[in-house]
Amino acid sequence: MSADIEQGLPSAEAERLLRQFGTNEVADKSESWPHALAAKLWAPLPWMLEATILLEVFLGHGLQAVIISVLLIFNAILGLTQEARAKAAVKALRRTLAVMASVRRDGRWMRLGASQLVPGDLVKLALGAVVPADIKIAAGNVLADQSMLTGESLPVERKPGDLAYAGAMIRQGEATGIVVATGTRTYFGKTASLVQDAHGVSSEQRAVLTVVRDLAVVNGAVVLAMLAYAHAIGRSFAETVPLLLTALLASIPVALPSTFTLAAALSARRLVRGAVLPTRLAAINEAATMSLLCSDKTGTLTQNALSIETIIGFDGMAENAVLAAAAAASSEGGDPVDQVIIDAARLRGVAVPEATGFTPFDPACKYAQARLADGSLLRKGALGALLQVPLSAEQEVARQHLAEAGCRVLAVTRTVGAATVLLGLLGLADPPREDAASLITALQELGVRVVMVTGDAPETARMIAKSVGITGDICDSATLETLAAPGDYGVFAGVFPEQKFRLVKLFQHGGHVVGMCGDGTNDAPALRQAQMGIAVSTATDVAKAAAGLVLTSPGLAGILDAIREGRAAFQRIRTYTLSMVVRKIAFVLYLALGLVMTGHAVLTPLLMVLLLIVNDFLTMAITTDRALPSSHPRRWRIGRIITEGGVYGLATLGYAALMLLAGRVIWHLPLPQIRSLSFLTLMLAIQASVYVIREERWFWSSTPSLWLSVATLAMVGFSLLVAGMGILMAPLGWKILGTIMISAAVFTLLLDLLKHLAVQVERRGFSHAG
Missing domain, CATH: 1.20.1110.10 (Calcium-transporting ATPase, transmembrane domain)
Structure with missing residues (x-):
């Protein structure tokens, strides 16, 4: 991309284009009142009333026929009024639960509502995002799920020069691209929406x-x-x-x-005034039946205020060198963890190696990587995913110390050829929310059992669970693979996203009505399988689209409100x-x-x-x-x-x-x-x-x-x-x-x-x- 394009549009130019092309929306085709009224009068029950009217006329009861006709029309209008109130609530949901886009303007990345995009905008497409407009890929590669647009069952690759269509979902990779069409001018004439129409x-x-x-x-x-x-x-x-x-x-x-x-x-409508957005109206009813909640940790039980608490280098590696390697394997404006690492490196004045290739974090493999000019790979992510050999005594002590302190542990490695070296560990602190323990107690008083499901190490999970009042044994990823019944486990640690689907089914087979919290793209199957899928406030667009409820603020308070309102x-x-x-x-x-x-x-x-x-x-x-x-x-x-x-x-x-x-x-x-x-x-x-x-x-x-x-x-x-x-x-x-x-x-x-x-x-x- 040219230097001008990389800076994005100036705000003044974007405002001019917005006036010229209009907002990036497709207007709803509302049914006219006369047409809707006619439809209300053409259904099995109205047919019976209309037959009654004809019978009264046949029997010579003209006045009764007129009165029943008036009552029939009155009842139809009453029904239309009820439906209009319901549709107004759904439209309010669509406005509130709007798709957001990462767009570059005036030389900086910002988050804007997708409706404000204009042709020429530079947009970042990250894992889990909904494509907000028709976008021509300029750099990077992604796999786009277009099944809701074209019926294709498999994601399709989109590389530089290809078009990613509005409404598609990014299943893998990261890319930047230029908006080429918005609103009704998009290829399918359909803007992205996270609110589902309730046909079921x-x-x-x-x-x-x-x-x-x-x-x-x-x-x-x-x-x-x-x-x-x-x-x-x-x-x-x-x-x-x-x-x-x-x-x-x-x-x-x-x-x-x-x-x-x-x-x-x-x-x-009552929930929207709080911190909960239903994506389908039936979710209100399902919340009443929920008997077990699988809660995630970050941002729900913890404050989601990540900071690098500790940096440990091995074999003489300095803290700043470990941080520089981690920053090289991070993307600005992408994952929140990436941003924390980049900000820390910038604050310390660390020189970050320039990458010739970058692969963003993938929940399936649990790491991100950068390729340097010399062919070596710098990776950051879950320790078990990056290192296949046992840790040394020094490394294990360091890992255990960070985990027992409640830190989220990230490993940083360097791979040259077939040899991988552990450069160091980052300890990311995210303290428990002050209200987490009281909210869990309130949920338990409502008869809802709460278990914690996290990708963090068992030691970290144990400390957080104890501080918020979640009891029960700890089940790790390997045990979950062979588990026949969840039993009395209260904490599931080191869990991969695809394992959440299995966990939901295990609880359902045990007779529970399950609520599942999730935030990532790979959480979508579990969110759909659960009777009550709940996307947390930091969830990707894909997770929000799969969920029945979307939380707009951190913590469990929104879930508590949803249960009470549902009941x-x-x-x-x-x-x-x-x-x-x-x-x-x-x-x-x-x-x-x-x-x-x-x-x-x-x-x-x-x-x-x-x-x-x-x-x-x-x-x-x-x-x-x-x-x-x-x-x-x-x-x-x-x-x-x-x-x-x-x-x-x-x-x-x-x-x-x-x-x-x-x-x-x-x-x-x-x-x-x-x-x-x-x-x-x-x-x-x-x-x-x-x-x-x-x-x-x-x-x-x-x-x-x-x-x-x-x-x-x-x-x-x-x-x-x-x-x-x-x-x-x-x-x-x-x-x-x-x-x-x-x-x-x-x-x-x-x-x-x-x-x-x-x-x-x-x-x-x-x-x-x-």
């Missing part, structure tokens, strides 16, 4: 969909029995079809997809799921019971649609509720969900049946008023069940969120108004309305008592089992 189904969604499927089978059988009974008692087609539609509407979880998305998006989100979704099960059981069985008791459908399609809309409002409010995080990892127990929902559903059915009996026997209400009574009773009963389910203690033990309280008051007020005034239904007298309200309050207390007794019985069962 999380384990939480799979669990709830399993509940829905199982209940759909039961409800289907009930609906068939209802049709058979209606036919047996001589009901006409005009009465039977609305009954069928009403029962089917009661069986479908209208707000299921948008509820999951919104709950996760709101939790993600709170779990509780909100559990409340929604249980209330959904209650509705499915109570609504369908009530329709069947009402048919037997009255010989007619006790709810019209219009009233059922109205109930669904009311519950949609409540469902949206549940996602904002103040939920207390559990003190232990959460898991979806399908059997328990169905059992609890069945108990609450049958209790709700019993209450509604008593009110139906009172309407017929005590108040002697005609069928239109019976339907109004049914609507109001079920609406209040479902509201009551939500407040009972959301709190494992007495329902008044915690205050619901403002939105949940407002939604409840609004829906109760609305329902009383329409039932009292006879809007959309036959009017009920205010005396009857008052009686229903009092009975609903009594039902809430009795349902909460039932829950409390069930919890006591369950706890007693656990204590006897223990």
